[in-house]
Structure formats: structure tokens, C-alpha cells
Amino acid sequence: MDNRIDLSKNLKLKQNLINELKELINLDTTMNEKYLGFKEVQNKWLKIGRVPSVQSEIIWNTFQHHIKNFYDYLHLNRKFKEIDIKYNLDKKKETIEQAKKLIVIDDKVRASKYFERLNKKWKFEIGPTKKENEIILNEEFKRVGNLIKENKIEFDKNKDSILEENYLKIENLINEIREIVETEIASTGEWQKNIISFEKIKNQIENNGPIQYKNKKKVWTNFKNITREFYKKKNDYFKGLKKIYQKNILIQESIILKVGELVLNDNFEKYRKEIVSLQSEWKNIKPVPYKINQKNWNNFKTVCDKFFNKINKQKENLANEFKIKENKQIDILKEIEKYNETSKIDVNQLINKWQETGKASLNHEIEFDKKIKKIFKDSGLNKQESTNKLLETKLDSMSESEKSSEIYSLNKKLEVLKKELSLLENNISFFNDKSRENKMLDKSRKEIANKKIEIESIIQQKVILNK
Numbered sequence: 001m002d003n004r005i006d007l008s009k010n011l012k013l014k015q016n017l018i019n020e021l022k023e024l025i026n027l028d029t030t031m032n033e034k035y036l037g038f039k040e041v042q043n044k045w046l047k048i049g050r051v052p053s054v055q056s057e058i059i060w061n062t063f064q065h066h067i068k069n070f071y072d073y074l075h076l077n078r079k080f081k082e083i084d085i086k087y088n089l090d091k092k093k094e095t096i097e098q099a100k101k102l103i104v105i106d107d108k109v110r111a112s113k114y115f116e117r118l119n120k121k122w123k124f125e126i127g128p129t130k131k132e133n134e135i136i137l138n139e140e141f142k143r144v145g146n147l148i149k150e151n152k153i154e155f156d157k158n159k160d161s162i163l164e165e166n167y168l169k170i171e172n173l174i175n176e177i178r179e180i181v182e183t184e185i186a187s188t189g190e191w192q193k194n195i196i197s198f199e200k201i202k203n204q205i206e207n208n209g210p211i212q213y214k215n216k217k218k219v220w221t222n223f224k225n226i227t228r229e230f231y232k233k234k235n236d237y238f239k240g241l242k243k244i245y246q247k248n249i250l251i252q253e254s255i256i257l258k259v260g261e262l263v264l265n266d267n268f269e270k271y272r273k274e275i276v277s278l279q280s281e282w283k284n285i286k287p288v289p290y291k292i293n294q295k296n297w298n299n300f301k302t303v304c305d306k307f308f309n310k311i312n313k314q315k316e317n318l319a320n321e322f323k324i325k326e327n328k329q330i331d332i333l334k335e336i337e338k339y340n341e342t343s344k345i346d347v348n349q350l351i352n353k354w355q356e357t358g359k360a361s362l363n364h365e366i367e368f369d370k371k372i373k374k375i376f377k378d379s380g381l382n383k384q385e386s387t388n389k390l391l392e393t394k395l396d397s398m399s400e401s402e403k404s405s406e407i408y409s410l411n412k413k414l415e416v417l418k419k420e421l422s423l424l425e426n427n428i429s430f431f432n433d434k435s436r437e438n439k440m441l442d443k444s445r446k447e448i449a450n451k452k453i454e455i456e457s458i459i460q461q462k463v464i465l466n467k
Contacts, residue, residue, distance in 0.1 A: 011051040014059050017041050021066045025073045030249040038070055046125050060124070067127065088127040093124055093138045099144040106166065106209035108148075108155035115148045155209075162326040167219070173201050174222055181230045188287060191237060198230055241287070246286045252296040255282060259303045268311040275307055325360035332357070333364065336371045347375055351393045384457050391464050405466050410465075414458045 021041050024034050055202055074081045076112055077412055097119050122141060128134060180194050180201075205223060256279050260273045282300060289353040335346075354368055369390060376386035398406070428444050 005049055007050060007052045010048050011055055011059065013048050014051060015047075017045050018059075018063055018066055021063070021070060031074070035074070042127070060101065060286045064128075071128075073351060084127060085129050089129045089133055089137075091126045092122070092129060092141070095126065096137065096141055096144060099141065099148070102145050105149065105207060107207065107328060109210055111148055112152040115145060119145065140275070152276065163210060163212045166209040170205055170208045170211060170223075171176065174219070174226055176201050177226050177230060181226060181233060185237065191234065195234065198215055200229065202461065206389075216287045244287065245289055245292075248285050248466065249255050249292055249296070251285055252282070252288065252293075252300065256296065256300050256303060259300065259307060263303055263310065264309045268314055271307075272311065275304060279304065322360055325357045326364065327362045328357045329354065329360055329368070333367060333371070336368070336375075337411055340414070345375070347372060351390075355394065357396075384460070385454075388460055388464060391461055395464065395467070407462060407465050410458050410462055414455060414462075417451055417455050421448060422454065424448050424451065 020037070024037050027034060027037070029037075042163065046061065050056070056166065071081050071084075093117055099115055100113055105111050109191065111305050117194060174380050177198060180198055183194070185191050185194060204236055211219060214464070259275060262275060265271060282297075288296070351372065359365075372393075373383075373386040377383070381389060394405075424447055428441065428448070
């Protein structure tokens with residue numbers, strides 16, 4: 001197959017485009033349509049290949065002459081010309097910036113070849129700008145081109161040493177990647193740091209200057225192998241991390257469901273510790289993808305807030321109920337204060353009324369019992385009888401659980417009193433006959449007598465409660 005370029009054919013095509021460009025001015029169409037036709041001619045020109053070298057400069061100058069004629073024709077409508085000139089100005093500035101970057105790259109051969117393509121683009125693809133800009137831009141582009149050519153000349157002079165230096169540099173960079181690959185990485189944060197380091201070194205290798213032909217195959221084989229090994233290790237880690245993510249997401253979702261179920265219960269205090277424990281557990285669920293973690297956290301926080309809001313509401317209700325009970329008890333205590341020996345008061349009715357208020361202030365409870373006992377004493381009963389009478393009066397309105405609670409409390413008191421009595425009786429045994437009149441001995445005997453009375457009182461109260 002013949003792949004030779006038909007230079008004559010290309011010349012003919014370009015001549016035809018010049019004729020099209022000349023005829024555009026005389027076409028009976030709008031200015032906008034003529035401008036679009038002009039841009040189409042330019043695009044077609046750029047796609048046509050080389051022409052015979054003896055005709056190259058002539059055909060290019062002719063084409064540029066008719067482009068100038070067309071712009072002069074467009075002078076009546078400056079808008080199109082200004083748009084194109086502005087476009088060309090931007091393109092030339094962009095091309096200069098691309099050329100400047102070629103000055104500093106290590107591969108001077110590649111830089112020189114790439115500048116040749118930019119130079120062709122500058123000459124044959126980018127149109128004219130304003131004259132004052134054209135002069136400045138051409139000088140700048142030429143200056144940058146000269147620096148790139150000087151770099152290439154310098155490279156050619158020291159080619160062997162530069163190639164060897166580049167070879168040693170690329171070997172060191174490959175060893176740096178190998179160190180990264182051989183390092184055990186345990187966290188996502190470390191992986192992210194190493195990925196950045198790897199990509200930086202990889203970019204340095206790919207942009208490193210040329211090396212000796214004899215070393216190319218070995219170097220690039222090592223580079224591909226170590227790169228492949230790094231990507232495999234990275235992919236294996238993140239695949240494993242994905243499984244951990246899925247597991248932790250399921251744990252978070254199960255905790256959210258668990259808290260949601262607990263919110264439906266009315267016994268909030270019973271499950272409060274469990275909610276707090278689940279909150280602590282949540283903090284240790286790592287890692288989880290950021291967006292999913294934020295979404296799940298918001299859901300978890302919402303149900304937890306709902307739970308604790310219900311607790312606060314319940315506490316508020318209990319506090320209000322307590323206050324109501326307390327106020328009722330205060331009213332009853334005030335009612336008792338009006339009692340005197342000549343007044344009549346229905347104690348049983350008063351006790352029933354008190355118990356209907358429910359449990360509230362312990363201090364008020366003690367004060368109430370004290371006042372009722374005083375009423376009983378005033379009626380002729382002694383201390384023990386008053387205590388028993390109060391208990392018997394309360395008994396009918398006490399629930400089984402209240403009785404059990406009272407018995408339990410009496411048993412605890414009884415246990416303490418018996419220990420104290422035993423200790424006093426043991427201590428008194430150490431007194432001898434000569435100390436019979438000792439004041440401490442008298443005090444101990446009185447304490448023993450009082451303890452026995454208290455014990456007997458508790459036993460009687462237990463008997464009443466067990467009826």
C-alpha cells in the first residue's frame with residue numbers, strides 16, 4: 001500500500017480554498033453567514049497536509065493576503081473582526097505559556113519536538129491579532145523558542161553524561177516506589193499519603209529525561225512491575241476496606257433500629273443506661289464512609305434526642321405530679337394544726353385522705369406521722385400504742401407491695417438494733433462489781449432498755465403488717 005503524501009493534490013486543494021475565500025466577499029448572503037464560511041475555509045486549510053516545498057511559502061502568503069482582504073471587508077462590521085482577533089490573541093498567549101513550560105522539563109529532546117508542533121500551530125493555525133500585539137507576541141514566542149533550542153544544543157553536547165545521570169535518577173525513583181510498596185500500611189490516612197507520594201514519584205519518572213537505549217527495556221520493565229504491584233496492594237486494601245465499611249454500616253443501622261424500638265417503651269429510666277451504652281458503642285464504629293456516616297449519625301442522633309426528650313417530659317410530668325401531691329399534703333398538715341383537745345377530728349378519714357395523695361415528701365410523711373401520734377397520745381395512748389394505732393389505721397389502705405416494703409424496712413432496722421443491743425450487752429459484761437454505781441454503766445443499761453423497747457415495737461409492727 002502506497003502511503004506517500006500527494007503534495008500536488010494538497011496544493012490544488014489549498015488553491016481552491018483561496019478561490020473560495022476570494023468569492024466569499026461577493027456572495028449574496030448575510031454578514032454572519034459570510035463569517036461562518038470564512039471560519040470553515042480556515043478549518044479546511046488546517047486539515048490539508050504539506051504542499052511542494054517550492055510552493056509552500058507562496059501559497060501561505062497568498063492565503064494570508066486574502067484573509068487580510070476579508071478582514072478589511074469586514075471592517076464595516078467590526079464585531080466579527082474583533083471577536084476573531086480576541087480569539088487569536090488568547091490562543092497565542094496560551095501557546096506561549098505552553099512553550100514556557102517546555103524550558104524547565106528534564107527531557108530536552110521531547111521539549112524540542114513539542115515546540116516544533118507549537119511553532120507550526122503558531123504559523124499556520126492561529127490567525128492575526130492587532131499589529132501592536134502581534135509584534136510583542138512574536139518576540140516573546142521567538143525568545144522562548146531560542147531558550148528551548150539552547151537547551152537542546154546543551155543536551156547534545158553532554159548527551160552521554162546526561163543520559164547516565166537520568167538513568168541513575170530514574171533508578172533511585174523506582175527504589176523509592178519500592179520502599180512505599182514494601183511498607184506495611186494499616187490505615188486509610190497512611191494510604192492516602194502514600195498514594196500522593198507514589199503519584200508524585202510516578203510523574204517524576206514519566207517526565208524524566210531520556211536514558212541510554214541499552215537500559216530502556218530493563219528500566220521500564222521494572223517501573224511497570226513495581227507500579228503494578230503498588231496498584232494491586234492498594235486495590236486489595238480498599239476492597240478489604242469496603243467489606244469493613246459494609247459491616248460497620250450494618251452495625252450503625254442495627255443500633256438505630258434498636259434505639260427506635262426503645263423509644264416506643266414507656267419505662268425510659270429502665271433503658272436509659274442501654275441508650276448511653278449504645279452511644280458509647282457508636283463512637284467506636286470505624287471506619288465508615290464520610291457521607292454515609294453523617295447520614296447515619298443524623299438519624300441516630302434524632303432517635304436518641306427523641307428518647308431523651310421523652311425522659312425529660314416524663315420527669316417534668318412527675319415533678320408536676322409531685323408538686324400537686326406536696327401541696328395537698330401541706331394542706332392536710334395545716335388542717336391538723338387546727339386540732340386541739342376540745343375540737344373533733346376524724347383521724348381515720350384524715351389518714352385515708354393523706355394516703356390518697358400518694359408518696360411525695362419524706363419530711364412531710366414524718367411530720368404527718370408525728371402529728372397523728374400526738375393526737376393519739378392526747379387521747380390517752382402511750383408511745384407504743386400510738387405507733388401501733390397509726391399503723392393499724394393505715395393498714396386497710398396499704399397495698400401488698402407497700403406492706404412488703406414496710407416489712408423490709410422494719411427488718412433492716414431490727415437487724416441494726418439487734419447488733420447494737422448485742423454490742424451493748426457485751427460491753428456491760430466487762431464492768432466488775434465495784435463499778436456497779438458507775439455512770440457509764442447506768443447509761444449503758446438505759447440504752448439496752450431503750451433498744452429492747454424499740455425491738456419490741458418493731459416486732460409488734462411486723463405482727464400488725466402480717467395480719
